[in-house]
Amino acid sequence: LRKFSQFTRIAPFQGNVRFLSGSGSLTLASLGLKSEIKTVSANEKNKLQQGVSTIEVPKRREQKRVGGNKTGFVKSKNPVDIKTAPFAVESFSELGLPPLLVERLEKEGFTVPTDVQAAAVPTVLKNHDVVIQSYTGSGKTLAYLLPILSRVGPLRGETLNGYETGNKVDIEAVIVAPSRELGMQIVREVEKLLGPANKKLVQQLVGGANRSRQEEALRKNKPSIVVGTPGRIAEISAAGKLPTHGCRYLVLDEVDQLLAFSFREDMKRIIDHVGRRPGACRGEPNSPLVKRAARQTIMVSATVPFSVIRAARSWGCDPLLIQANKVVPLESLTPSGPVNISGTPSITGSSSDVQAMPCVQSLPPNLQHYYTITRIQHKVDMLRRCVHAMDAKCVIAFMNHTKQLKDAVYKLEARGMNAAELHGDLSKLIRSTILKKFRNGEIRVLLTNELSARGLDLPECDLVVNLGLPTDSVHYAHRAGRTGRLGRKGTVVTICEQPEVFVVKKLGKQLSLSMQACEFSEGNLVIIED
């Protein structure tokens, strides 16, 4: 065992920046991530390009420095100075977005698209069905929202390539997300871009909220975009109160989770009733008009198991896979190809979908991964020591059983640490109040379960702790992805028992991560060298 102070241990990686200090500005350059990002993307590129013909690659410029007076980029209370973010083109206007929308983006502090946005926006604007895959926190939400807002609502371009909506009765875009929190987060993102005057053009249809009020809002406001959870959307659709026959966009966010068995019936209803299936255009002339008349299906996730590829082929028309630097036809992918299959259950329930996807693609490169060993009864105390040692300000700790959450909160609070539990048994109102408090910094440790692993954007989160092991590498990736968003630094610590160490190591191997053993002693992170 060798003992290091945080400062000394991290020095070789990040120069003079104190690890997780929370003070001073953080830079990717100072973290030594510039070269790390380059290495990863070069490897990824090589791996991914084997056997796949790249059909469209957005013009890529030299990676540029973003920072200094441009810190307004990342909208957070303590702006993070991101020196080299994964940005590929200079501006949103280069992507063919209408000027009004570009203006709104600038007002909101978004000036430069991320890689995945640069790849996705022009492709979706060309009416392709797509699967968008890039690592957590890389900006996939705007990657699909921007092309939609270019065609739907008040920010759309003046000329619509001959497409006229006429007397709008139908909803034009349906966005499905697996959790209420993620649904509400997407709604906020759309509202932010539409501006206060046009807020009613987007309607949330999440479960747990008053259904009659949602139906009333649909009738009264005639929104262009609805965002919701599968159950509630399917319910209102089955009641005949969701006019989606002419819907042009169907977005399935966190699509691999939406393919889970529990969503099966609701997803079937949505797939069958939202817009005209692009499959209908098969055999017909491939004219732009025919394509425009069909629904465009956009599937999104950081993890794309082969079940998603299969679903996209069956639900879409010649779908494309969009990753940060390239766009390839899904037809070119096979289970043994570049997008491997993962353990996420498929809609068909096939047991062949059990291989890990190359997770360098699912996780941001700027995360540090550690594990520490303790007895089960000491896990919460180890969490407290870990938070202190890391000097973490905003922590998400995952447990596998809801019943354990309350007890853990109680123990932390007893030791003077602000903590709260978040899980599906709480009402929608309580859940959103807790999340608000966590965002505001009133809660330091959020104890939660898988509910919070997907899609939640809490940019201030600087530490993720696994108090219970994730079930597989896909779950590890989504949990870990709650920190280190959009180029920020982040740390993931898995607190396990001795017999679980081999599982942790296996996860690290599947994800190509360097998973370091550590301890927390006298307020310091202690790395245990192999």
Ligand SMILES: Nc1ncnc2c1ncn2[C@@H]1O[C@H](COP(=O)(O)OP(=O)(O)OP(=O)(O)O)[C@@H](O)[C@H]1O
């Ligand atoms: N071009 C941009 N410039 C600055 N900030 C951006 C840009 N695009 C997105 N962001 C911000 O980056 C953060 C992460 O974006 P987003 O939540 O869309 O990531 P994601 O890829 O969907 O992550 P996940 O896989 O976890 O769902 C958000 O806070 C978002 O506002």
